[in-house]
């Protein structure tokens with residue numbers, strides 16, 4: 001049976017390249033993984049005052065969806081050399097209430113996607129810093145800093161074969177990582 005893997009996309013933009021890459025991963029993932037893109041754009045900014053006995057419905061929905069998955073792939077742009085607020089907010093929501101984090105022990109991968117040349121290196125590593133604290137064993141190699149992403153899709157919006165090849169290496173490595181950790 002395939003393992004359910006959450007995919008969190010750090011851009012809310014309709015034509016987001018990160019979303020396009022997440023969708024390519026869904027298409028090319030090996031049969032051992034079933035990738036589900038989880039909504040994070042509707043989560044109110046984390047505030048302990050509203051996270052009480054009756055938290056926002058979106059908090060509960062999100063926590064349950066992550067709890068139901070056996071791993072997490074983060075696909076994120078870089079904003080001002082750091083992590084977009086929307087993805088940090090999702091991490092914070094999932095980490096609470098204290099002692100009930102939904103992230104713990106779930107195998108993760110971080111893929112940063114940018115139109116710039118540096119490939120979102122800053123966001124990628126800032127995110128990894130939180131994953132250490134959240135106790136998520138994270139795929140180390142291959143590193144995935146995907147720059148100049150606009151060149152990875154042709155005029156019809158299809159991914160070029162060279163870029164698909166690279167994404168295939170990443171998703172297959174992640175599948176092996178998940179497999180290894182479940183032994």
Ligand SMILES: Cc1cc2nc3c(=O)[nH]c(=O)nc-3n(C[C@H](O)[C@H](O)[C@H](O)COP(=O)(O)O)c2cc1C
Nearest residue numbers: 011013016017018019077078079080081114115116
């Ligand atoms: C507020 C903001 C800050 C940005 N800062 C960076 C940055 O630090 N490094 C970078 O490579 N691109 C930066 N960009 C450009 C994004 O990489 C580019 O817009 C990318 O396409 C966003 O991902 P998306 O297509 O999935 O929305 C920034 C974009 C925005 C809107």
